[in-house]
Amino acid sequence: MLMKIFFKFKNLKYLFLVFISACIDNAPLDSLSPEGPYARSIDELFWLTFWIAVIIFVLVQGALLVSVLLFRDKPNKPEPKQVHGNTKLEIIWTVIPVLILAFIAVPTVRTIFDLAREPEDALKIEVIGHQWWFEYKYPDYGITTANVLVIPSDRPVRLEMWSNDVLHNYWVPKLNGKRYLVPGQKTYLNLHADNPDEFWAQCGEYCGLSHSKMRGRVISLSENDFNLWINNEQQNALKLEDGSLAAEGQSVFLNAGCTQCHVINGVWDTQGDRIAPNLTHFAARTVFAGAALENNKENLTNWLANPAKIKPGTFMPNLELTEAEINALIAYLGTLK
Amino acid sequence: MTKILEPKKQNSIFRRPSSETGIWSWITTVDHKKIGIMYGYAAFFFLLIGGLEALVLRIQLSQPDNNFLSAAEYNAMFTMHGTTMIFLAIMPISAAFFNYLLPLQIGARDVAFPRLNALSFWIFIFGGIFLYSTFIFGTAGAPEGGYLDEEVSWLGSAPNGGWFGYQPNAGLKYSPGTAMDFWALGLQILGIASLISAFNFITTIINMRTKGMRFMRMPVFTWMTFAVSFLLAFSLPIIAIALFYVTFDRNFGTSFFLVEGGGDPVLWQHLFWLFGHPEVYILILPAFGIVSEVLPTFSRKPLFGYAAIVFAGFGIAFIGFGVWAHHMFASSISTVAQAGFGLSTMVIAVPTGVKIFNWLGTIWGGKLKLNTPMLFSLGFIGMFVIGGLSGVTHSIVPADTQQTDTYYIVAHFHYVLFGGAMFGIFSGLYYWFPKVWGKMYNETLGKIHFWLMLIGFNLTFGPMHWLGLQGQVRRTWVYAKETNLQFWNVIVTIGAFIIALSIVVFMINWIFSKRNGEKAPFDPWDARTIEWSIPSPTPVWNFSTAPNVKSLDDFWHSKYDEDEEGRAVRKPTADQLLIDLEEDGLNPKEEIILPNPSYFPIVLASGLPLLGYAVIFKSIALAVVGVILILSGSFGWGTEPLEEGH
C-alpha cells in the first residue's frame, strides 16, 4: 500500500529527467529507460530508493540550512543553552532509519531472487568474454558468433557466461543489470526485450588496455525474424571459385595467416575454439571488433591495416597487408552474409 | 627558560644525534608533533600529484574519442590517481592529525612508542618514493600475445590495474612488466607503516591518558583515532597476505589467483575488499572526529549525544567489517550472499545517520560562528550526506548491478571521499592551524577557498551521477560520440579546474599566514578540549604539568559555568586562568625528560624499499643490503635506550 503511493510518485521522475537531460538527446547506454521486464523491475526499485533518498536529502540539507540561518552568530546574541543530548530523540532517529531501510529491504530481497531465477522457457546462450570482444554460442542451434547478440523478443534468454582470460562485465543497460564474466567460473544473466529493437552493450569491468572499446550490440527479433536469422547463421559460407575480387580475398584470407586465428565455416573449418571471432557471417553483423566500429569499408580498411592502432593491446597482429590485399579481403568479407 | 635535560651523550654504540634545528633534527626526530607535520606536508604533496593526475584524466575525458592520452597512459593515470589519493594522501593526512593531536588531546607527552612512530613515518615516505619510482624503473605493455601500436611512454609505465588490482588482469600474463610489482610491493610497504602506527595509537590511547582522562571523557577525535586504529590493525593483515600472493604469482610462478593453476580470481576480490571496505571507513572516521570537534566549538554548545556519537563510530567500524562483498554484487557470488551483504550494507546507514543527526542537534540552537573551519564542517555534513545516500542506493543490489562500474559509483565515492574526508580534513587544517604555527590564517582567503571548492566540487562530481546512469563506464579511456555524454563531461572537467584553483588559494593562504599571519591568541576559538590549554605553537614538551581532567570538555568547563537556564556563563576567573596557563605552559616547573632523537628508524625503514627492488630486479645483492640495513637498524635500536640517563 505504501509502495503504491511511492510508485505514484514515480511520474515526478519525468519532470526531473527532462530537467537534467536538457542538453542531451538520447543516450544508447541509458540505464534509466528500461525496455524489458528485468530492467524495469530494477528501475522501479531504483526510483523507490531514489525518492526516499531525496526526501532524506531535503530534510537533512533543510535542517542544515535552517540552523545556519537561524542560529548564526549576531551581535548581542546570548550564549546558547548547553544541551548535552536527548535520549528520546536519539531513539527516534535510530528507529526511523531502521524502519525506512526495512521498508526498502523487502522489495530488494524479493527482486534479487526474482532476477536470479532461471526463466522457464528461456533460450540458452553462452557468452564468452575475450580481451576485447564478446563471443556468443547457441548450444541448441550450433551457432557461434560475436559482437552482436541476436535474441528472440517473444521469450527470455538465459545467458551462461564465463571468461577466457580476465574479468569482464556484461551489460545491456536497457535490458538488465551487469554480471561479471569470470575465468573458471560460470555466471548467469537473464535478458528479455519488450519489442524487436537494437540495444547497446558495454563491458563494465576494467579488463585491460582496450576495455573502453569492448562494446556490443543486442538485437531482439520477432519470432519469425529470429528463426530466419538462425537458419542463415546455420549455413556454412560458400567456397568461392571464380576469379572475382572476393575470391582473391578468400585466397588472401587462406594464405596471409588469418586462419591461425579465425574460422569461416565451410571455408576454413572449425577445429576447436579459436581465439578470434568466427567470421562465417561477418557481413551480417553491423559492427565489428568488439562493436567498437561500424561495419563499413573505411573502418575495415583501418582495422586490417593496423588493428593495434584502433584497439591497443589487441591480439590481432598487423599482417603488413598491401592495399590490394586489404581491398580484396574487404570484398571477400562482404560476401559473408 | 626551558629546563629540558641536555641528553647525555654515549651510552650506545653510535653517537646519538643531537641537532635541535636544521634538517637533521627532522630526520632523526621522534617528537610526535614534528612527525605529524612531516606527515602532513608529505601527504599534501602527494595530494597535489594525485590531483594533477586527475586533471590529466579530466582533459582526456573532455572530448569523446580524445587522444590526448594513450590507453596505456590513461590506465596508469587513474590507477595512480586512486592509489595515491587513498594510500598516499588521505591516509597519511589522517595520520598527521593523529600524530599531532592524539597525545595533546589525551594529555600525554608523546605516543607510547616514539621511535616506532618515526619508523612508521619513514616507512611511509620510502613506500611512497618506491611506488612513484615506477615512473622511472617500471615497465608496462600489452598482454602476452597482444600488440601495441606505439611504445609505452614513461607516463604509461606506472601500475595500470586499477586501485584494487583485480586479478587476473593485474597478473603477469595480462599486465606484463614490473609496474604492477611496484604497486603490490609499494602497498605492502605502506601497509607496514600504517600497521605500526595503528599499534602505537591503540597502545597510546589505552595506556597514556592523563590523570582523570577516563575513556568516556576522551574527545571524539581521539575516539575516532581509536576506532580507525582498530580498523587498520584488523584489516591491513588481510591485504598484506593478499599482496604477498600477488607478488608470488607475478614473480615466483605460483597461481593463487590464476585459474590455470587452480587459483581463484574472486578470492582476490574477497581478500581485497575485506580490507578495502574497512579502508573506506579508515578514510572517513578521522573526518568524523574532526567535525565532532569543530561543530561544538563554533556552536558554543557541547556535542549533542557524545556517547551516541562515540558508539555510532564504533558501530560503523564494526559493521564495516561485515559488508565487504557489496563491491562484488555483480561478481560470481551467490544470490544468498548478495541478499545478505545488501542488508548488512543498508544497516551501516543507521549509525551514520545517528552521527549526522547528532551533529545537526549540536548546531541546532547554538551560536554559530561561521569561520572557515566551521564552513568546511557544515559543508562536510551536506556533501557527505549526498555521498552516503548514493551509497544506500548501491546497497539495493539489483539497482547496483546497473550502477556498478559506472561513473555513478565514481560520483558516490568522490562525494564521500572528497566531500566527506577532504572537507573534514580542510576543516581540521584551518581549525588547528593556530595551534600548530602560533599564527592565524587569513579568514577571507579561507572563505574564498571554501566557496570555490564547494562550487567546483559539485560541478565536478554532481554531473557524474547523471553520466553514470546514462551509461558512462568507469576506467574507460575513451567514450563513443554516439553515447551523447560529452556535455556533462565538459562541465566536470571545468569543475575539476575550479577545485584546482581553490587549492591554489589554500596554498597561498597557508604559506603567507604561516610566515606573516597575525600572532594567534592563546585560545583563539574559545575551545573545549585540553590541547587548547597549552601555548601555541605547542611547546616541545606539550604539557609542563600533567593536566588533571575532571570532565568531558575539561578546558571549557574550567572557563564556563552554566546558569539556571543552562546557558554558558564565563567564569570571572577565566581570563586569569588563561594567563596562568600560558605562563605555566611556557615555563615548566620541573625537569622534563624527553625521548632522544635517533638515527635508527630511518636506517631501518630504508631497508624495506631495497627489498622491494630486490624482488623486482631479481637481485640477491639488493636483498642482502636491504636485510643488512634492517638488521643494523634494529640492532642499533635495540641497544639504544629511548632516552638517555635518568
Place this chain on the structure above:
Amino acid sequence: MSNSHLSHPTPKKYVQIAIVLGVLTAIEVALYYTEEIVGSFTAPLLVTLAIGKFVIVVGWFMHLRFENKTVNRFFTGGMILALILFAIVMFERASANYF
C-alpha cells in the same frame, strides 16, 4: 609494572600443563591413524583438541587468564572477528560455480 591479580603458577604446575599438552598431541596423532574407526568424528575431534591446546597455552603460558580485561577482550575480539569473516569467505567460495 606487571601486576596480576592471581599469583602466577609454580614451575611444577607448568610442567604438569606441558604434560597435558603432550598427551593431547599424542591423542591427535593417534586420531589421525584411526580415522577409519572414528570416521566422521575425526575432524571435529581434532579441531576440538587443537582448540583445547590453544586455550591452554594462551591461558596459562601466556597468562591471559591472569591478564587485564582489556587485553583479554582484544585478543578474543580479534579471534572471533577472524573466525566469522573467514568462515563467510569459505562458505561463499564453496558455493561458486567452478568448472
Place this chain on the structure above:
Amino acid sequence: MSTAHAYPHEDTGVETRKLGMWVFLSTEILFFGTLITTFMIFKGKDFPGIKLTDVYDIPFTSISSFVLLMSSLTMVLAHNALESDDQEKTRVWLLATAMLGAVFLAGQIYEFTEFYHKGFELDTNIFSSSFYVLTGFHGLHVFIGVVLLLSLWGIGQRQNGLTLESGMNLEFVALYWHFVDIVWIVLFTVVYLI
C-alpha cells in the same frame, strides 16, 4: 617504565610494551587467518596434481610439533626464573627454548627439501603454493623468535643482565614465542591431520 611520561596517568596496569605486543598478536591472528583460509579453500578443491597428502610424513612432523610445543614450557620456565630473579636459570631456559626452536626449524627445512625432491615445489600447483606460503610464513616467525631469544640470552650474559624492566623485555618476547607456538598447534591440525 622506561618512557618519559613522568607524570601520573590512567592506564590498564599492563606494561606498555606488553600491551603493544598483545595488540600486535591480535592482528597476527588476521595474518594467519588469511593464510589458513586460503589454504582451506584450495584444499577443498579437486584440481589435478600432486597434493600434500602424497608427500608428507606424519610421524616426523608430529615429533617436530612436539618439540615446538615443549619450547613453550621452557619459555615459561625462563620467565618464571626471571621473576624469581634467578639469572642463571633464566639464561639456561632461554637457550633451551632457542635450541628447541632451532630444532623445529631444521625439521622444517628438512621437510621442505624432501617435498621438493618428491616434486612438490612452490609453483607446482595451488596446494603446494598455499602450503609453502603458509608454513613458510610461520617458519619465518619462528626464525625471528629464535633471533629474539638469542639476543635476550646475549643481553643476559652482560653484567647487570636481564630484568623485566630492561629494554629487550623477556616477557614480551615470551608472548611472541607462545603465540608462534599456538599458531603451529592450529596449523598442525589444519594442514596435516585433517
